[in-house]
Amino acid sequence: MNASALREGMPISQSAMSQHLAVLRQAGLVCEERQGRFVNYQVDPQGLALIAQWLDKYRAFWPERIDKLNILLKDMDQ
Structure with missing residues (x-):
């Protein structure tokens, strides 16, 4: 798919799309x-x-960190 087809329906310039694709x-x-x-x-x-x-390697750590974040946010609300 070319850059013009990829940006179809998106509010992004041809130049910006090309830059993103280069990255x-x-x-x-x-x-x-x-x-x-x-x-x-x-x-x-x-x-x-x-x-x-990479995601598989670190996915195991996410549930515990998200639980801790939820606790922290609840504590901040009180």
Whole structure:
């Protein structure tokens, strides 16, 4: 999908979309393929796999931290 198609229906300029896509590409989350004057982007499965691994590693810590945050917020309300 090219940048114009990706931004369809979103209040974002072509320039801003291109900048965001460049950051995602540099991070290894999307890859690009040139077809004539167009550049098509797609999700890079390897990049997403790295994110999934990171999330799995830290997901075990979230419930306890969220519970502690809930307690703190309740204490602040009283």
